[in-house]
Amino acid sequence: MKKLLLLSFILGIFFNAHAQFPTGGLGGAAKKSTVTGRITATILDSLTKKPVDYATVSLINVKNNKSVNGGVTDEKGKLTLQNVSPDSYKLMIGFMGYKTKSVLVTTTPSKPDNNMGTIYIVGTENILADVQVQGTKAIIENKVDRMVYNAEADGTNAGGDATDVMRKVPMLSVDANGDVQLRGAAVRVLINGKPSGTMAASVSDALKMIPAEQIKSVEVITSPSAKYDAEGSGGIINIITKKSNAQGVSGSVNASAGTRQNNGAFNLTAKTGRLSVNTSLGSNFAYAQDSRVVIVNNTQLNAGGFNNISQDGISRWSRNGLNGSLGLDYDFNAYNNISTNVKLNRFSNGGPGSANYIINNLPATNISNMDMTRSNLDWNVDYKKTSKKEGEEFTISGQLSTGRTPTSFSNLLTSAAFPNGVLTASDNTAKNNEYTGQTDYTYPFTKTTILEVGAKGIFRNVKSQYGSSDRDFDYNQDVAAAYGVISFDITKKIKFKGGVRAEYTKIDFNTLTNGTEKNDYFNLFPSFIVSQTLKKGGTVKFSYNRRVQRPSENYLNPFRNESDQFNIQQGNPQLSPELSQNFELGYSTFVKGSVINASVFYRRTGGVIESSISPITENNITKVLSSFINVGTAQTYGVNLFGSYNPKPKWTLMSNISANTYEVTNNATNISTGTFLNYSIFGRSAYGFGKGYNFELFGVATSARRTYQGKTDPFYFYGASIKKDILNKKGSIGINTLNPFTKDLHIKTENNSINPLGTVYQSSNIYYPLRSFGVNFSYSFGKLKFTEKKKIKNDDVKQDQQQGGMGGIQQQQQ
Structure with missing residues (x-):
């Protein structure tokens, strides 16, 4: 009963605190919402009315004329762009043998989704260059408080498991049993920012159960902020898995x-x-x-x-x-x-x-x-x-x-x-x-x-x-x-x-x-x-x-x-x-x-x-x-x-x-x-x-590992x-x-x-x-x-x- 009262008290404090801030926050000017939506459309040939499959589409922000999203149509000519922030855009649609077409589109916080319906593109005898809409994400990203290894951008991960991925992550060392250390110290492993009972039971076994293809990225947080639980003298590893957001x-x-x-x-x-x-x-x-x-x-x-x-x-x-x-x-x-x-x-x-x-x-x-x-x-x-x-x-x-x-x-x-x-x-x-x-x-x-x-x-x-x-x-x-x-x-x-x-x-x-x-x-x-x-x-x-x-x-x-x-x-x-x-x-x-x-x-x-x-x-x-x-x-x-x-x-x-x-x-x-x-020391050639x-x-390769007794x-x-x-x-x-x-891997340990x-x-x-x-x-x-x-x-x-x-x-x- 005491635990429930304490938990209710903690949550009550923050419900009350949040109630003090009206929507929009402290009277600040309203800005773009972090909620995202999707843009859908069907691309057809203007003459034959048949779907144009594999047409490339780029989403351009009208304000700065920069590409922020993109994709290709499926075999039915359908296109879905996910995670679109509310704003004004233009769709640039291109395909070999067709004229590039531009269509204006707007999404808002109250209506983040926009179905554009059918869009027709016109063929041409001239061959058009493909519109490049998809950049290559860097395998390694350095952020203010963490290093990020983008596993999905590394094509050699297919067929392995999370242990194989961990060996490629900067600052981590993985021994033959699959146990992970960060800078010679124990580390806390999270999945999507959460602890896992599987990890608590055995980190090495849990990593073997995660296929490499399921991992989007691995965050190595050597200097966790006060927002994180204070555990982990070495730091925190956060494995982010892939989740589909497609209709x-x-x-x-x-x-x-x-x-x-x-x-x-x-x-x-x-x-x-x-x-x-x-x-x-x-x-x-x-x-x-x-x-x-x-x-x-x-x-x-x-x-x-x-x-x-x-x-x-x-x-x-x-x-x-x-x-x-x-x-x-x-x-x-x-x-x-x-x-x-x-x-x-x-x-x-x-x-x-x-x-x-x-x-x-x-x-x-x-x-x-x-x-x-x-x-x-x-x-x-x-x-x-x-x-x-x-x-x-x-x-x-x-x-x-x-x-x-x-x-x-x-x-x-x-x-x-x-x-x-x-x-x-x-x-x-x-x-x-x-x-x-x-x-x-x-x-x-x-x-x-x-x-x-x-x-x-x-x-x-x-x-x-x-x-x-x-x-x-x-x-x-x-x-x-x-x-x-x-x-x-x-x-x-x-x-x-x-x-x-x-x-x-x-x-x-x-x-x-x-x-x-x-x-x-x-x-x-x-x-x-x-x-x-x-x-x-x-x-x-x-x-x-x-x-x-x-x-x-x-x-x-x-x-x-x-x-x-x-x-x-x-x-x-x-x-x-x-x-x-x-x-x-x-x-x-x-x-x-x-x-x-x-x-x-x-x-x-x-x-x-x-x-x-x-x-x-x-x-x-x-x-x-x-x-x-x-x-x-x-x-x-x-x-x-x-x-x-x-x-x-x-x-x-x-x-x-x-x-x-x-x-x-x-x-x-x-x-x-x-x-x-x-x-x-870890070395890799791909x-x-x-x-x-x-x-x-x-x-x-590892050196001898010392402990107080051996x-x-x-x-x-x-x-x-x-x-x-x-x-x-x-x-x-x-x-x-x-x-x-x-x-065999020979492991010798001596203790006094x-x-x-x-x-x-x-x-x-x-x-x-x-x-x-x-x-x-x-x-x-x-x-x-x-x-x-x-x-x-x-x-x-x-x-x-x-x-x-x-x-x-x-x-x-x-």
Whole structure:
């Protein structure tokens, strides 16, 4: 009841605030509405009265004589131009063998749609040059607070998935498992500005479920304004998907099959008048393959005693998933819109395994099995109101997210002392419910001076049920937030955007030893960006922001996962959030079609959360417990360099280099790790041979990755693909390969721990079968014009980058 009252109070404040602003806003002069409409027409031959298909049409603004839109007619001579702002235009219609015709057309905010009916064009014996109406969008765009990669403008993305797209995005690094980092730090991934239960469960799995053809663009927000939730020391990645805004029915089909995984996706949009319905279905199936893991644990207890446990085993891990969504969008009129969307996702991971052990010089064998299923539902409802004043907008959004993660495992350990075997088994069901209400208001005083204010409430509950026992974990986290952002031009070339966000967090949870515990805290998160436009299209900017990362379910759940009974995993509900301060200086320029983006940054993070190992003794055997702790304070210096160059019009070379230091000082001992260098390098070459053929090569290499207790050795992987446009460029077919000359990806990790109980040395060698070959097919039907709508965003929780599996062998199979 208290949550409902608090949510009602937050929304009530902004309903009342919005009521103070009459339509048009503070008496300002009415300007063009941001609501857009469409222009339709049918083009016929004046003599034969037959449709003129593939006639090119350009929409010219009468005031400045610039082309703002355009398209081609279909086989019935019909034309639809979407997203047309209210204004006065002229249609320029041209086709080979016809005289160019100009027709005046006007749309208004109260009547944004205009059906021009039938337009006749006259033939001529002279051949007319085609009217060019469609420009080429740049693959990389640099904006004041983000870098944008326009995936739809990159023809080599067909047949891949979101993981393949991410590897081409500036400043991002993607490892062999598909986990994404931004400048060496964890990053929050949103879809259309919203959090996703699928992303919260496993980022790498969720990215594999999104076909590349569905992605319109990827925004890399290194300096989020106060409007965003304050989570993410590295920043925010926002994946914007394609949505059809065409009248009638349109959609796409994508499928891929290969030696490692198979994907399928179907998308359909139906629109009539002001009602639009979007639906999608997707699936992912990965073949079960043997992965080898070799782990050695050496422990020396301070109370006396030495233990040595080594294992050499095989895990046959499989992964499959299903997802679906249904969305409705309706415009009541030119100024009021409501939309809703429901997304369902289900992932299943698991499989059998076997291992040979040497426990203090005594042999043993173990047969294991593990199953983990994640089911998530996200339901959003959004209302948006605009006015005649261009840029003024008021929104209210609500979101329900719920997830279930049942996990079970069993181990049968056999040795000379236990010839019949010792069976251990357990199960756990984690439940995550989240309710969110948000309201935002944007008011433009002028075209360049804009005020944004908003409030938000998030109410989370995480429960972990341990089989049939009464040892349940109950964790509640409520967040109330409000923000204000102002942006304006200091001069014609210098822009400023800054603000502050206030967040109050209320936490209570139960533990087995101390009963109910509480942890409430209040934080202010200021941020600002100053950018200056230089000569010849260059831009330089400086930014500062303060960020937070709260631990999510996987970090908090105290359930002991003993799928590897000698390497146990457990969450820590007493974790504190990370707090970071970020400074960035960046430069970007476009030179004759080439893109250069360079930046340097400094980040100071307190309460850094990392995995930690420690010894525990059970049944006279010392095992290794892996959990999470706040290890200390980190200072990070980094640089990022991205470049794209076209030696020839159809040949693109692209490279991204990221490097940052790693240095953490423990607050309790004042001991520092020392300073190390982490880096990653991505290189890509894409070439279009003509006739619809495109070929691509890419490679990724990383340095050793440091943590407070150890390091992971460097690794690399590479791939290639070729695709051919078919069916009048509505479809494509291609083949791809990953690590064709290397069967396994070897990942070696070493950790050393010294604590009051003793010392632990752990060495882990994973041989992950990465080599793969596959074929892909995609096909789009209907007229696809894409738009996006603002959605609610929850991006305040730190996500585990390897959440797909828990413990020993299973953790590495993601």
